[in-house]
Amino acid sequence: MTHPLSRRSALLGTAAVAGLALWDRPAEAAGTAAFDAARERWVGLLAGGSYDSAFTERAQAVEGSANAVLRKLQPTPGRPSLWPDLPLDDPGTGNFNRSYNRMRTLALGWATPGTAMHGDGQVAETAARALDFLYEHAYHEGLDRRGSNWYWWEIGVPRSLTDTCALLYDGLPKDRLERWLRPLRHWCPDPERRVSHPGVVETGANRAGKAMAVAMRGVLTYDARLIKRAADAVSGLLRRTSGSRDGFYRDGSFIQHDVYPYTGSYGVDYLESVAKLIAMLAKSPWEITGIGDAYYDIVDRSFVPFVFDGLMMDCVRGRSISRQGHRDYHSGQKTIETILTLLDAAPERHARRWRPLVKGWLIRNQAIPYDTLAPLAGIARAEALLADPSVPVGPRTTGTYVFADMDRVVHRRPGWAYAIAMSSERIGAAEAMNRENLRGWYTGDGMTYLYTGGDLTAWNDDLWPTIDPYRLPGTTVDTRRRADLPHGHRRLPRTPWAGGVALGEHGVAAMKLIAGGSSLRAKKAWFLLDDAVVALGTGIAASDGRRVETIVENRNTHDRHPPLTRGDGWIHLSGVAGYALLDGADPKVIREQRTGRWRDIDKGATTGGDDTPVTRLYTTILIDHGVDPRKARYAYAVLPEASIAETAGFGQRIEILANSGAVQAISHDDLLAAVFWRAGTVETEDGPLAADGPCTLLLRRDHQRVRLAVSDPSRTAGEVKITLPWPVKSVKEGGRSVRRAKRAVKVEVGGSRGHGHTAVVRV
Structure with a gap:
């Protein structure tokens, strides 16, 4: 050597x-030990x-x-x-x-x-x-x-x-x-101050990262004042700094750079920095106190919904999706490592939930084993957890999670998960900075992310440099050619309409699409069911002389084209999902080989990808709306991991009640779900369902009891009156925001920032 x-x-x-x-060192009561x-x-x-x-x-x-x-x-x-x-x-x-x-x-x-x-x-x-x-x-x-x-x-x-x-x-x-x-x-010198930009107060992950450096300098130089300064900065992290929107929100959202969802990047860095500070200073004179459940709760509220078998969903990783050396499994591994670190410090009621959860992630993800990525200390903790017979293997997280404060919705079933990335006048469509994420034009325009247990590498196997960036799943796009996004690009669509509501295991999401640099407009809705996601689009219009498309699917199938079966109104992609066209549309299917380079999408000074060409095979399913469409529509369903027979028969089990500029609604078994873009009425088999203002709505009837969930993603209404198909007798199990109004229900949505209101009513 x-x-x-x-x-x-x-x-x-x-x-x-x-x-x-x-350096001058103050006298400290605590010795060097x-x-x-x-x-x-x-x-x-x-x-x-x-x-x-x-x-x-x-x-x-x-x-x-x-x-x-x-x-x-x-x-x-x-x-x-x-x-x-x-x-x-x-x-x-x-x-x-x-x-x-x-x-x-x-x-x-x-x-x-x-x-x-x-x-x-x-x-x-x-x-x-x-x-x-x-x-x-x-x-x-x-x-x-x-x-x-x-x-x-x-x-x-x-x-x-x-x-x-x-x-x-x-x-x-x-x-x-x-x-x-x-x-x-x-x-x-100070975790809360930015030297290079005086007046900027550090928030979120940046403050946590600085606190870590300041604390370590204090430890290395025996300066307790620095350690205390860092601990105080961390203790105040959960309180967002005045004038900044960065940080965690009560619904689990995490924002960095004022308008971008970043749970899976900056959020993970924050979680890790604080966890390691807690562990490092435990049982010391500078032990971090005052965080309480507020910090530990964010693991369950903010991170768990976005981790699928150890992978962090790309819809909350921002511009880091373009980094060759920072993929979903890297963020997932860091999340796992952090939770393992916290197990010793967290109250047992939290640790008791996390142990089976993490064990399930580790066991199910054999495609990218944790021990190939984690540091030795993390491997030791993981091995101990896996070897502990008292800890069961936790199942996948299920449920529907609406993150109203960052325009994200996640729907999770036992075998799959589906995420929707939206944008609005509050949440940016895509961040481009430091020459990263150069082609992320449509990642916040209703892009959808399907995760299945059968293929945990679809999103991390060189997808971002090879996928057609003009045809991202779930989006409706003007097919114009575009230049790379410039540094500091910040597009906030001129509409408040983005969000949704959840009711138990079901949900509905909706956004008004106002395309950047184009006249394209559309109203898009997703209905999240037990075994499917139904997507409706309406009011699709443009006048730029270009073709408009809606992308049902664009799947990375690695180095082979899996079997594809077509029937009357449906398509089945083996090992992935079935796709049912619910309005008679004739979709276009493209099977192609695509080659790209990580350098094409990230030219950052310290993150830039290499010039090596990578090639992957894709199956794309799209609906062609033609040139300059007027009031075009679409209706399709995605059935993850469904069989051919289940795909072929799905159209008989779903009823589209409306797909207009006023209302989009479906009926499925005992569930009614609707998006009211404005006051409107939709006919059901039991009678009219009406709202006198904008809202998203879910109803589930069980004899004389109806469970309902309502939100106003437009954030423009003060109160919405919901007239059900059945006369309302009384309101039970609802907060003060829901009350009976003659034979209807009134919901006070004003000031709730798009969050949901739930109740049980007797009819």
Whole structure:
């Protein structure tokens, strides 16, 4: 093993490091033991506590990555670089951030039990000289950011640097350690303040990430004031900062950058940072208190609905869907790891739910095993959970979840899940930033995501660079050619209409489509049933001289075309779903091979994909509305994992009651579901169902009892009067917002921000 830096003279002579004054440290009641214990807990979370032969393969993978970093290390002071492919002369490239990430990889190999370099003094000295080099040439308190990404300076490098120093701590000279950490006094002094943009108060994941770096600097330098500052910032995270919409909402929504759903990216980073701070500071003088159930509840409310067998749904991963190295299983793995970390700290009523849940995720996802992604500490916890006979294998989560505060709806059944991504004047259609997500034009225009237990790789097997970005499932699109989305793109459709309501295992969602850069308009609704999703569209109109299409399906089938069967009004795609055309439309089916590159959709400085072509096969089902349609409509059903016979017979089991500009409604068994875009009436077999204003509505009758759920996704009505097909005698089990009004029901929806109101009425 060779160590390039150890073969050279010191990059920074002794004069460069001599005479550095140690920081002033306050006297602390707690001795150094408390700091050391916190640091050791942190290292245990990163590298695992003790070596076990069961983890040999994973330890070898960590060692392989560390050795690759070490082997390629070639310090060049002239045009400064530690690695030839990462020159450090231009901060705008982000290479300094990548360099610190590589140092973390090297440190992880050194600190991981079971690797050949574990505790190696020569490797530690090589790392120390490399950190000297980076301090001199890439990251110190006197440098100018020169317009580069603030995140690298204030979160990215501080996190990697503090991790690196913690991992290598026992092999590092302490005077030089304080020198390397000194830039953080300038670039990351306070978790709540942004140095590069004065006046910006940090929120959500950014505050959590900064808190982690500040706390670790405090631990490494024995400064309790910094640890307390970080703990206080974390304790206030659940209280959204005035003037910002970022953070968690009561319905489980998570928003970052003011208008974007980001549960599966920034939200996961937030959850992880806080969890590790809780674990690191447990039983210390700085133990984080005051969070209570508010923090633990968000696991169930915000994250569990979006995790399908260990995969985090792409509808809440924002622009990170375009990152080649950040796929749904990476976000899912981080979520699992975080929940495993929390098991020791969480109240037992939470942990009791999570253990079977996580065990089920781990066992069902054999396509992408957790132990190929997780750190050793996470693997140890997972192995212990899997080996515990007292913990049952939890089933998949079921139910319908309406996230009114971020225009997302998730419908989950025992064998599959279906998510709908909408947008409005409150929620952005797609975020493009830092040259990422360049072709995400339609990801918030009613795109639908089907997850099945039979194929857990449909969304992560190079889908985003290969799928036709003009034909995303669920969308209605103008077929114009488009340029890549520019940095800072922010489209908020000029309509409040997006949302829905749930009633037990059923739901309804709706959005008014106002296309960007096009005259295209449409009203879209989805009815979420036990075994199907029924999609209705109406009022589809455009006047730009281009063809308009509705995409029923566009399925990544990897390297083969599965059998496809067509019948009268239906299509069946083996291993995926059946598709029933409910209005006699003749859909177009396209089976094609598509090739793309990750670089096509992400050219980010530190995230950009490579230029390697990847090819996948797709089956696309679409409805052609023609050029410049006027009041066009569609009606179809998606039947996940249905048989051919079930697909062929579905049309006989569903009744479309209305599909007009005023009302879209269906009847299925004992369920009535409707979207009233404005005041209107729809005829049912029992009589008229009417509403005097906009709302989404679900009704389920059981003899003389009717369960109902109502919401106003338009957020424009104060009160909606619902006239049922049956005279109302009384209202039971409803809140104050639902009351009887003669033979009808009135629901106070004003001020409820699109959230649902439920009640049981006697008829």
